[in-house]
Amino acid sequence: MIGAIWEGGSKVFPLLALLLLPVSVGAEALTATREDGTEIARFDIPEGKGWCVLWNHSVQGFTVSDCYENQAGRMVLVRSHLPDFAAGLDHIPGRGRQVTDGQGGYFILDIDEPVPGNAYILRPGAGPVNHRLQVGDRVVSLSAVAPRERVRIALERTESQ
Structure with missing residues (x-):
């Protein structure tokens, strides 16, 4: 039938029907999974959309992202947001550009x-460190459900019809 479409052009409708058939379309999901495979969190993340990993600095207590x-x-x-040049936080020259956040901290943009x-x-910190995933207004605390455990954070392709 494909040959007939190309040879005579009179059977265009079968070609259109082929184009309109449902196809498997992939999308991406952000997942957080324990080492044993137990899923802690799942978020649909369309192309161009984002998420943040947040945690509280273990000494200063402010939120880093x-x-x-x-x-x-x-x-x-x-990008990253670092509210201070506290222990373990710094900008590595050549890795993005550092700009002020206007409140004593800084953003590293264009990483x-x-x-x-x-x-x-990621091995989520326990207690006040509170590692969490944020997608839009939704926040899931990884520390609350898997403190000090190995958690795999992944952007994975999912298939749907």
């Missing part, structure tokens, strides 16, 4: 660093 985007199905670290394999392991 690393924010990612789904860029063409890739997990990409795009644009793809995460190898679209996943990494």
Whole structure:
């Protein structure tokens, strides 16, 4: 039938029907999974949308954030917010650009660093460190359900009809 479509052009409607058939379309989801495979959190993350990993600095107590985007199905670290130059927090020259947040801290913008394999392991801190995932207004505390455990944070392709 495909040959007839190309040869005579008189059977265009079967070609249109083929184009309108449902196809499997992929989308991406952000997942947080324990080492045994138990899923802690799942968020749909469309192309161009993002999320942040938040935690409280273990000494100073303020919230630090690393924010990612789904860029063409890739997990990409795009920016960080560091409210202070406290222990363990610093800007690495050549990795994004540092700008003031206007409140004594700073943002590191334009990091644009793809995460190898679209996943990494995080060991959420217990208690007041409170590692959490934030997507829009939704926040899931990883520390509340898996303190000190290995948690895999991944941007994964899902299939749907």
